Amino acid sequence: MDARSSEGRPPGPAQAPEPGRGGDAGAMRSAVLALHRATGLPMVFGGALAGRDRLRITELVGGRTDSLNGLVVRHGNGLGGKAMALGRPVWVTDYPRAATISHDYDGPVGREGLLSIVAVPIVVRRRVRGVLYGALREPLGLADRVVGAAMQTARDVEQDLAVRDRADEALTRLRPGAEESAARWEEVRAVHAELRALAERVDDPVTRDRLREATLRLAAASLPDPRDEQDGRAPRPVLSPRELDVLSYVAMGCTNAEAATRLGLVPETVKSYLRSAMRKLDSHTRMEAVAAARRAGLLP
Template structure:
C-alpha cells in the first residue's frame, strides 16, 4: 500500500518518532515497535516508522481514527492494549491481515497528545499472546511524552522564528525603529524572542532547525565582540534569561541546568564583561552586541 503525499507530515517530526521507538525497544526489550503521525487535515495516522519488523506489511498503513487498536487510541486519546490482537473483542478488525502477516499478537498503542490534540501513535508488540505488563506500558507512555515535548519544542521554535522574521534587524533598521513611538515595545519583543530562542535551541534535536534558531538569534544580536570579549554560548543563554527578568532558579529551569551551574556561567560572564552586578552584565552584553 503506497503512501500519497496529501496530508504529509514533516520529515523531522517523523525522525522524532523513530528515535522514540528505538528507545522504547531498548528500554523494554520489546521485539517490535512502530508508529507514525496523524496526517494534517485527515482523521487518520500513517505508520511510517518501524523497527524490529520482518515484513513490509505494516509499512505506510493508514489507520483511521476509531478503527483497530491505534485508531482507538487516537479516538480516546489514551493508551490501549490487547493480549491477542486477532481475537480481541475490544477493537475492530480492519487491520487483522497486515498484523497477522507480521505475526503480532500482544500489542499496545499509546497516543502522542500535544496541546490536547492527538498527533501520533507509538506501538509496541510481541509475537506471543501474553500480557504486556505495567513496566512496558509505562515505558511506552514515557516515550510518547518525549515525542510530545520534542514536537512542542519544534512548534515553539517555528513560532519564534516567525516572530523574529517579523522584527526589524539590529543596526540601522533598529536605529530607525527607535525613533518611532512604539520603539520600546519593539525592543522588548525582540529581547523576549531572543531569550526564548536561546533557551529553546539546546532542546531541539534536529540540527537544521537548531542552526536556524541560532541564526535567528544572530539577526537580533550581531555579536560584535568588541575589545576581545568572547562569551560562551551558555553564558549568553544565561544573560538572555537574566535580561528577561529571570532569577537564577527560573533561568535554570528554563535552560535545563542546575541553579549552581547558572550562577557559575553568570559569574564567568560578569568577569569577562568587567561587570559587578547582573544589571551591569546585561548592559555590557548589549553594548557588545551579545544581547539585543
C-alpha cells in the same frame, strides 16, 4: 497520559500537521528507538500524522516483513485508530480475536505475527500528533512496566514537540511588520533563554540536542542573512552551552545573581562563564558581549 479535555471529552479528530511541524517524523523515530531500548520488545513502531484523520507508520524496529511500513491508519480504525480517537493508550493481548477494536488491518498485522500490542497516542495541546506501538508475537499480557515505559516515552515526545512548537511560534510572530517586531523580540529572547535552561535539565541526549537546535534557529532569525559565514565574515565564535545560557539571561537584563537562580548555579560560576564568553567575543562589558553574540547569530 489520558489527554481528555477539562470537560471530559477526548481530543477531536486529528488535525493535519501545521506549518513548522515537519519534525514530527523525527521525533517519532527517536521515540521508537527509545522504547525499544527501554523494553526490549520484539517489535516497536509508530508514525506521525499524514493528514486530517490518519497517520502513516514509518518508523519500525524489529519488523520481519514490510507489511506495516507505510501503512495508513485512520482515526477510529484498528488499535492505533482507537487510541487516536480516545486520546489514551489501548492494548490487546490477542489481536486477531480482540472484540474491542475493528479489524481493518488484520492482514498486515498478521503477516508480522503480532498478537499482544499496545498503542499510545502522542497528544500535544489536545491534538493527536502520532501513535507509538509496542508488540509481542505471543498472546501474553503486556506487563505494567512495558505499558508504563510506552506512556513515559510518549510523554517525552509530547514535551519535545510542545517545546519545538513554541520555538516555531516565536519565529512566526517575528514576521509581521518592523513596527511590531521590536516588541516581539523580547518575548523571543525570553523563550530562547527558557529553552536553553530546559535543555540543561533534560536527561535524554536526543531531546537535549533538539532543544539546543531550536535555540540556534531562534538566534539565526536575528541575522540579516543566515549564511553569514559565506559572505567573507570571520567565523563566528564558539561558545559553550553554559556560556550561551548565561548570555541569554544577561541579554534579558538579568543580574549575575538572577541568572544563577534561573540556571541553578552559584553567582561565582555565572561570573566565570560570563568572563569566558566576553573573552571569546572580544568584549569588555556584559552588553558588548551580548551585542557581539547577536551579530554572530548566537543570540536572538
